[in-house]
Amino acid sequence: MAYEIVIGLEIHVELNTRSKMFCGCPVTFGEVPNTAVCPVCLGHPGVLPVVNAQAVEAAALIGLSLNCAIAPNNEFARKNYFYPDMPKDYQISQFDLPIAIGGYLDVGDRGQTRRIGITRVHMEEDTGKLIHKGATGRIHGADRSVVDFNRAGVPLMEIVSEPDMRTATEARAFLVKLRSILLALGVSNCNMEEGSLRCDANVSLREFGDTELGVKTEVKNMNSFKALQRALEYEVERQTSLLTHGERVIQETRHWDDAGGATTSMRSKEEAHDYRYFPDPDLVAIVMDPAEVERLRAGLPELPDARAERLGREFGLSDDDAKILALNKPLGDFLEETVAGGAAAGKAANWLLHELAAELNRTDTEIEDAAFTPRHLIDLLQLIDAGTISGKMAKEIFKTSFATGRLPAAIVKETGNVQITDTDALGKIVDEVLAANPQAIEDLKNGQERAIGFLVGQIMRLTQGKASPDAVNKLIRAKLR
């Protein structure tokens, strides 16, 4: 029996503000443990948290970009639980009065987009980091743990979707789109491996036509887009198998093990969450001035959908290419900078999406960290346009330039590896090849156009690929006329 898949996502994103949510400690990553802490984020008695204005603005921007209504009045609440990652034994979060509610995000290709509801966006603080000590380095089997509170109190935004996604692929597309929006807003680094973007998923199945939701499991620990998709596919299959065998799905939290390719049940004894939320008496309400909200809305940057549309229109790119470039902000920025420097958009996009993307992928490099910059691509395209190098030579020069950061023109100058366009120099080689291949000339005269390809190939071989194929073609035809 086929079941309908129901997926909802909960995304946590750490803001890249300078300071923490409720104190002036810096937001850092990879610092010496417990050096970005103060009495507030260590939960010392008698301290008072004060809200970071920038974090409120970022939360409102996220809400607006996801088509949410910004709550005129929002409040902080205490989420109570005992766990050593929070020194206060509660996390400051938002409960019944979050900053943004009721939005949506359109996911999918043009013409067949699906609208995924956004339930809410709320502000909270991140927790500290636990390092488990013992034989295994994992929580089970550890005999003690060590806490680093540098991340405790970092502004954390929780974005909750409606259970509107129907496939693992769609959930992945949602997360890709959401990340591209957050990057366009510039509010977070959105690094999934470092944990500044984290995603949990609620997964359930039901019979088609059912309006009630089935029993769900919550899947955690998916640290990449690929992991999200694999974990969801696994979980859907696991639940399908249970249901088809007449068994029941148990409501529980499951942990995705990326190496093992499976989800496993997390201990369910402490599952019954009872966080006893109540308004935080240390923090007063935040009242959003409608005029201020409108100012923020007007100042929203160009978001991926709009950018894809513009890239397609201004640069004449295909829908697919425009979408890839719009969803990947650094790639889109690279293209725009290259075009602004005088390069033809279509050619630049082609290089970006093929050669450069492949090299970035092969060397596992982020485009921002690459030694090959828009200036390098402009230079390379100019060499091709001027006929100094052939497309084939350009690929070799590109690889050297990518690896060394040297400008293509400098590489060409040093190696002297330029395309031979000089008719006199080429003429001799063409004569040689024609003299050695009378059969091909005969074939060509008889209308077998393929023969010219063979002749050009011979000349390219003799010149180690440096001859301009265009010039060679013209020369052969002129000589045989």
Add this chain to the structure above:
Amino acid sequence: MTVISKKDVEHVALLARLALTDEEKETFTGQLAQILEHAGKIQALDTTAVPPTSHVASLTNVLRPDEIRPCLTSEEALSNAPKQEDGGFAVPKIV
């Protein structure tokens, strides 16, 4: 009417990580019931026209600019820790 049972007290004690004796459970069941009954009197009032009050202070938007302020050193931060290890707060095993 019993507003709170011994079972409720046990649940709340568990959440608060309090180990109560049977005697204490009895005592607190009575005391909590009294407190809730007292608070229950407020529920008799008609509050339909009163907005929910989470704070008595009539303040809103107490915000600070996004600026970095001095932190503690790791020695200062850990100075009250019962146990420390590798520059962190060492805690007993969790599960």
